[in-house]
Amino acid sequence: MDSPASTFNPNKRLKEEFVSNLKGASMMELFLLITTLSMLLFLRSVYSSTKKGPNSAEALSKKDDAIKAVVCKKNMGSYLAAATLDVLCIVFPAILCVTILADWTYINAVVMTLLVVFFILPRRSGFSVSQEEGARSLRTNISAYRVAMNFLTCVCILAVDFKIFPRRYAKTETYGTGLMDIGVGSFIVANALVSRQARGIAKMNLRNAISSTCPLIVLGFARIFFTSSVDYQVHVGEYGVHWNFFFTLAAVAILTSMINLPPSYCGILGWFILVVYEVSLLLGLNEYLISNERGHDIISKNKEGIFSIFGYWGMYLVCVQLGNYLFFGKPGDAVLRTNDWARIRVWIICLLFWSDFQLWSILLSNFLMYAVLLLSADISKLVASSSCCRLLTVFLDRHVERVSRRMCNLAYVTIVLAMNLQVFAVLTLADYVPGYKVAALIEFFDRNLLGSFLLANVLTGMVNLSMDTLSASPFVALAILFGYAYILSIAAAVAHFYGIRLKFW
Numbered sequence: 001m002d003s004p005a006s007t008f009n010p011n012k013r014l015k016e017e018f019v020s021n022l023k024g025a026s027m028m029e030l031f032l033l034i035t036t037l038s039m040l041l042f043l044r045s046v047y048s049s050t051k052k053g054p055n056s057a058e059a060l061s062k063k064d065d066a067i068k069a070v071v072c073k074k075n076m077g078s079y080l081a082a083a084t085l086d087v088l089c090i091v092f093p094a095i096l097c098v099t100i101l102a103d104w105t106y107i108n109a110v111v112m113t114l115l116v117v118f119f120i121l122p123r124r125s126g127f128s129v130s131q132e133e134g135a136r137s138l139r140t141n142i143s144a145y146r147v148a149m150n151f152l153t154c155v156c157i158l159a160v161d162f163k164i165f166p167r168r169y170a171k172t173e174t175y176g177t178g179l180m181d182i183g184v185g186s187f188i189v190a191n192a193l194v195s196r197q198a199r200g201i202a203k204m205n206l207r208n209a210i211s212s213t214c215p216l217i218v219l220g221f222a223r224i225f226f227t228s229s230v231d232y233q234v235h236v237g238e239y240g241v242h243w244n245f246f247f248t249l250a251a252v253a254i255l256t257s258m259i260n261l262p263p264s265y266c267g268i269l270g271w272f273i274l275v276v277y278e279v280s281l282l283l284g285l286n287e288y289l290i291s292n293e294r295g296h297d298i299i300s301k302n303k304e305g306i307f308s309i310f311g312y313w314g315m316y317l318v319c320v321q322l323g324n325y326l327f328f329g330k331p332g333d334a335v336l337r338t339n340d341w342a343r344i345r346v347w348i349i350c351l352l353f354w355s356d357f358q359l360w361s362i363l364l365s366n367f368l369m370y371a372v373l374l375l376s377a378d379i380s381k382l383v384a385s386s387s388c389c390r391l392l393t394v395f396l397d398r399h400v401e402r403v404s405r406r407m408c409n410l411a412y413v414t415i416v417l418a419m420n421l422q423v424f425a426v427l428t429l430a431d432y433v434p435g436y437k438v439a440a441l442i443e444f445f446d447r448n449l450l451g452s453f454l455l456a457n458v459l460t461g462m463v464n465l466s467m468d469t470l471s472a473s474p475f476v477a478l479a480i481l482f483g484y485a486y487i488l489s490i491a492a493a494v495a496h497f498y499g500i501r502l503k504f505w
Contacts, residue, residue, distance in 0.1 A: 013233075014470060015161065015233040015464070015469070015470065016233045016234070016235055018161075018470060019160060019161075019170055019171065019235055020173060020235060020237070021173045022167055022168070022170050022171065022172050022173055022176075022178065023168070023172060023173075023176045024168060024172040024176030024177045024178040024181065025166075025168040025169060025177065025178060025179070027177065027415070029105055029106075029168075030177060030178075030179060030182075030419070031422065032105050032106060032108075032109035033097065033098070033102075033105050033109075033179065034179075034419055034422055034423060035109055035112070035113075035422060035426060036097055036105065036108045036109045036112050037094050037097060037098075037148070037152060037423075038148065038422065038423045038426035038427060039112040039113070039115070039116050039426055040089075040090055040093055040094055040097075040112070041090055041144060041148055041427065041439065041442075042116060042426055042427055042429060042430050043112075043115060043116065043119065044086065044089045044090045044439050045144070045427075045430050045437065045438055045439050045442075046119055046430050047089075076494075076497055079440075079444075079493045079494070079496065079497045080490060080493060082440035082441070082493070083440060083441055083444060083489045083490055083492070083493040084486075084489075084490075085440075086439045086440055086441035086489070087441070087485060087486055087489045089439075090439065090441065091151070091155075091441075091485045091486075091489065092482060092485070094152070094155065095155060095159070095478070095481050095482065095485060096478075098155070098156065098159060098165065098166075098169060098179065099159060099162075099164045099165055099166075099474075099477070099478065099481070100164060100474065100478070102166045102169070116426075116429065138327065140438045140442075141424065141427045141428050141430070142193070142194060142327065142424075143438065143442055143443070143446040144427050144438055144439075144442045145190070145420070145423050145424040145427055146190040146194070146446065146449060147441070147442045147445040147446050147449070148423055148427075149182075149186040149187070149189075149190055149420060149423060150186075150187065150190065150445065150449045150452065150453060151445060151452070151488075152179075152183075153180075153183040153186065153187065153453070153456075154452060154453060154456035154485075154488060155481070155484075155485060156169070156179060156180045156183065157180075157183075157456060157457065157460050158456070158459070158460045158463060158480075158481065158484055159477075159481055160180060161460070161463075161464055161469040161470075162469050162470075162472055162477040162480075162481070163470060163472070163474075163477070164472075164474045164477040164478065171235075171238065171405065172404075172405065172406075173237060173406070174237075174290045174404060174406055175402040175403065175404050176402070176403065176404075177403045177405075177412075177415055181403075181405040181412075182415075182416055182419050182420075184245055184248065184312070184405070185312070185315060185405070185408070185412065185413070185416035186416060186419065186420055187245075187249070187453075188249075188252065188312050188315055188316050188319070188416075189315065189319050189416060189417065189420045190420065190449075191316075192315075192316045192317075192318075192319035192320050192322075192323060193319050193320075193322065193323035193326070193327065194323055194327065195320060195323065197256065197263060197266060197320045198263055198319075198320045198321075198323035198324045198327070198328060199263075199324070199328055200262065200263050200324060200328070205257060206254070206257050206258055208257070209253055209254050209256070209257030209258075210254060212253070213249070213250040213253045213254060216246045216247075216249050216250040216253075217246070217247070217250050219246045219454070220244050220245075220246035220247040220250065223244050223246065223457075224242055224244070226461070230461075230465060232461060232464070232465070233464070237292075237304065237406065238304065238406070239302065239304055239305035239308075240301055240302030240303060240304050240305045240306070241294070241301040241302055242298075242301065242302050243302040243304070243305025243306065244305070247305065248305060248308070248309060248312055251309045251312075251313075252309065252312050252313050252316050255309070255313050256313070256316060256317070263320055263321050263323075263324035263328075264321060264324065264325075265321075266317040266318070266320040266321045266324075267317060267318050267320070267321030267322065268321075269317050270313075270314045270315070270316070270317030270318035270319075270320070270321070271314070271318060272314075273310055273313060273314035273317065274310075274311065274314035274315070274318070274410050274413060275410070277310040277311055277314065277409075277410075278400070278401070278409055278410040281401065281407060281409055282400070282401065285307065285407075286401070286404075286407060286409075288303065289303055289304055289307060289406065289407050290404075290406065290407070304406050304407070307407070308406070308407055308408035310408075311407065311408025311409060311410075311412065311413060312408055314413065315408070315413045315416065315417075318413070318417075319417070322417075403415050440493075441489060441492070441493075443496065444489070444492040444493045444495070444496040445489075445492045447492075447495065447496055447500075447501050448492060448495050448496075448500070448501060448502055450502060451495065451500075451501075451502035452488060452491070452492055454502070455488060455491055456484075456488060459484055459487065459488070460484075463480060463484065
C-alpha cells in the first residue's frame with residue numbers, strides 16, 4: 001500500500017521517464033533558437049526609440065527621464081502596466097518559440113534577423129556615444145543578458161513538464177545538448193562575469209564565503225526535505241540522489257574563496273582545472289559517472305553532482321577573467337569599459353566558440369564575422385587569433401569528448417560560453433539604434449535574479465502537484481505557461497517597487 005506522501009504525486013514515475021534518456025538537439029538549431037530569443041529582447045528594447053511624437057526617445061531629455069523615473073517609482077500602476085506590456089512583447093513570443101513554433105526555428109531566425117537589420121542599418125550612420133554613455137550602455141546590456149538567460153531558465157523548468165515542449169530541448173541523459181542543459185552553466189557564467197573577483201575590488205576569505213553561502217546550503221537541504229515529503233519527481237541522473245543546483249553554487253563559491261588570485265590569472269587556473277578534469281574523464285571517470293550503478297556511500301550516490309563541481313569551478317574562474325577583460329579595466333578598477341570596446345571582443349569570442357562544433361556553424365561564423373567587420377573596423381585586429389580557437393574547439397568536439405552537462409566536461413564549458421556570449425553579442429547591437437532604452441522588465445528582474453529563480457521553482461512544484469501535466473492539452477499548457485510567466489513578472493515588478501532584493505551569491 002502506498003505511503004501517504006506518495007499520494008501527492010501519483011504520476012511521479014511517468015514524469016521521471018518523460019525527462020529521461022533524451023539526446024538533445026543539433027548545435028545549429030540551438031544557435032538559431034538562442035539568437036531568435038535574443039532578438040526578441042533587442043526588438044522590444046529599441047522599438048520605443050523609433051516612436052515619433054512628444055513621447056519618443058529623441059524628444060525626451062535627460063531631465064524629463066529623471067522626472068519620469070521618480071514619478072513611476074511612486075506609482076504601482078505604472079510598474080504593473082510596464083511589466084504587462086513587456087510580457088506581451090517579449091515573454092509570450094519567447095514561450096511560443098520554444099513550444100508550438102519550435103519546428104519553425106530556422107524560419108523564425110531568418111525573419112528576426114531581417115527585422116534587426118531593418119532597425120540597425122538605417123540608423124547607424126552618424127550615430128556615436130560618449131565614453132560615459134558607452135559605459136552606461138554596457139551596464140544596461142549586461143543586465144539585459146543576465147535577465148534573459150535567467151528568465152529563459154525559469155520558463156523551461158516548467159515547460160519541460162508539458163508535452164508541448166519539444167523533448168530535444170530538455171536535458172540530455174549523458175551526451176548531447178538540449179536548451180535546458182545550458183541553464184545551470186548560464187547561471188554560473190552570468191554571475192562570474194560581473195562578480196567581485198571579475199571587478200577585482202574585493203577578496204573573500206573562507207570564513208566569509210561559508211557565511212555568505214549558508215543560505216544556499218539551507219536552500220539545498222530544504223529542497224531535499226520538500227521533494228522527499230511530497231514524493232516529488234527527481235531525475236537522479238542529473239545531480240545524484242541528494243545533490244542539487246544550490247549545493248553546486250555554494251561549492252563553487254567556497255572553492256573560489258580559497259584562492260586569492262588577480263582576475264587576470266583566474267582564467268589560467270580555470271583552464272588548468274578543466275584540462276585536468278577532462279583528462280580524468282577520459283581515463284575512466286566518465287564511465288563511472290554515466291553508470292547507473294551506485295554504492296551506499298554518499299559520494300557514489302551523488303557522484304554526478306560532486307565531480308561536476310570541478311567543471312563548474314573551472315568555468316567560473318575562466319569567466320572571471322573573461323568578465324574582467326571584456327567589461328572592466330585594470331585589476332582594482334570597478335569602472336566599466338565602453339560598450340564599443342566590449343562589443344568588438346564579445347562578438348569575436350562568441351564567433352570563435354560557435355565555430356567549435358559543425359561545418360555549418362563554421363560557415364555561418366565566417367558570414368557573421370564579415371558582418372561584424374562591416375559594423376566595426378577595429379575588430380579586424382583580433383581576427384588573427386581565430387584560427388587557434390577554431391582548431392582547439394573542433395578538436396574537442398570531434399576527437400576528445402562530446403558535450404555532457406551531466407559531467408560538465410570541457411566541451412560543455414565551451415558551448416555554455418558560446419550560448420551566453422551569443423545572447424550578449426546580439427544585445428550589444430541595440431547601441432546602433434539612437435535612443436535605445438532597456439525594457440522595464442529587465443530592470444525589475446535584475447535586482448532579484450536568484451529570488452525569481454526560487455519563486456519559479458516553487459510555482460513549478462505547485463503546478464506539478466496540482467495537476468497531471470502530461471495529459472494537459474496544448475491550449476491548457478500554453479495558458480498555464482503564460483500565467484506562470486506573468487506571475488513571475490508581476491512579482492519582480494512588485495519587489496522592485498518596494499525595494500526588495502534577495503541575493504545570496
